[in-house]
Amino acid sequence: MQQIIFILVALGTLGAAVMVVTSQNLMRSALWLILAFFGIAGIFVLLDAEFLAVTQILIYVGAIAMLIVFAIMLTHGMMDPKQPRFNQQWGVVGGFAALLFVILAFLVTRNTWRVVVAAVPPDTIIQLGRDFVGPYVVPFEVASVLLVVAMIGAIIVARERE
């Protein structure tokens, strides 16, 4: 049963992802991307990672996809379906994307992952919270500082135009 649901969700996610790059209309691409994000959230649910699934929807669908949609809407001429979707560099970009995929696939398949056979404990989120302020406090804070720097940078860039 789990296997069937996984295959359906994975196919949906991959189909949506393919539509993102092939759709003629950029706005539609963004909407397909949102569907792909939902598919990934579904896979997280299947893996008993509820917190990750909800965060995926909250951050990727709620914030990042919205930013992409805004960028598309506010860019002149981007929504015109007559505009070509590919420019001369598509071969180079495609090559690099394929290279990245190969590297990632290599890493994922060659690495020996730590696997715990026991069932997922029900209070993973409490454990996660403890880890964020315990052993992983430095990476957590570094990520926060990075985000603050990015935010201040964006505000300064936007201010200079005035």
Place this chain on the structure above:
Amino acid sequence: MDYIRNFFVNLAQSWTTWISTGLPPWAVDVVNYLIVGVILVMMPVIATLTLTWMERKVIGRIQNRIGPNRVGPWGIFQAIADAVKMLIKEDIVPDNADKPVFNLAPILIFVGAALLWAVIPFGRNMVGQDLSIGALYVIAIGSITTVAVLMAGWASNNKYALLGAFRVVAQLLSYEIPMVLSMATVVLVVGTMKMGGIVEAQIVPFVLVLPLAFIVYLLAATAETGRAPFDLLEADSEIVAGYFIEYSGLKFGWFYIAEYGNLLAVSAIATTLFLGGWRGPFVSAVPALGPFYFVIKTVVVIFILMWIRGTWPRFRIDQMLGFAWKVLVPASLANLLWVATAQMIPAPTPVKWFLMLIGNVAIIFVALTLLGQAAKRHAAKHGLAGA
């Protein structure tokens, strides 16, 4: 008599035993989930049929009118008459609309309104699915509404619709932050994100412990549902209904249903988080009373929201965003910090809660003083009366 005491849970148990005589266990699960799902999905529709009537009556009374009074006694069947009208209207799709997206948007906005009900506890053990991440789930589902609104505004191929959609996203993203912060204070005090657990922990309703968080949540929820005074997204007099301007018939109806479904849902969430949910006198002896207390408290919250709608003028967009970022966010951040500090004090819970209450009242006082000074400065600068 004992059956009546915990009527809803006992009814569910008898039903399950009755159908499990003829069905395998997995089929029983499927049937039960389907029934609960259908009931929860019907909640926004029920909300529309009852709350539209209530809203018209309440707003009518506030504005010195009597409201609907023709269809049925006190006009209670007005909503049904409206529903029939909605069903038989012509379905119009604009020529240059992006048709699949245009048709998908009303469905998606309804999905967002219906999914919220999955985690709302109506009584002890009366909850669709008591997720361990309930509070976060509520916030995440809110982002589906944003997507749907943006789809509707863009696919309509109409300037007013797009303007409305832009306003919605600015408003929803801004007010999501104070909303999350006020919910985070509750989660911090309780130590769980389970909606059921939050209700169980409220020996005293949290409105008496965290009044600031309650006020911030209520204001943010008003903004999230796009009701007056935060109704810039619809703003009939400026952008003629905004993002759903091009919708007609039942598709318009879906937006309407989602709007009232969200109103009922945010009131129910406010009840769950701050007013003690289904808790009330004699509820531990007679659990069947829980849903009634829950409904009464929710209706009170809805009444307050209608009261606000009937009496306040609409914000301007810069005032609205300024209010979120300069008042609500700093106030709720200060509150979060204070609650986190008070939580660490080695003292019994009542003392901690009392300290939180004092901090909350102090923050409200400081915020109101600063707001009053800002208003005076503004009035003096522009030579307005009332400085």
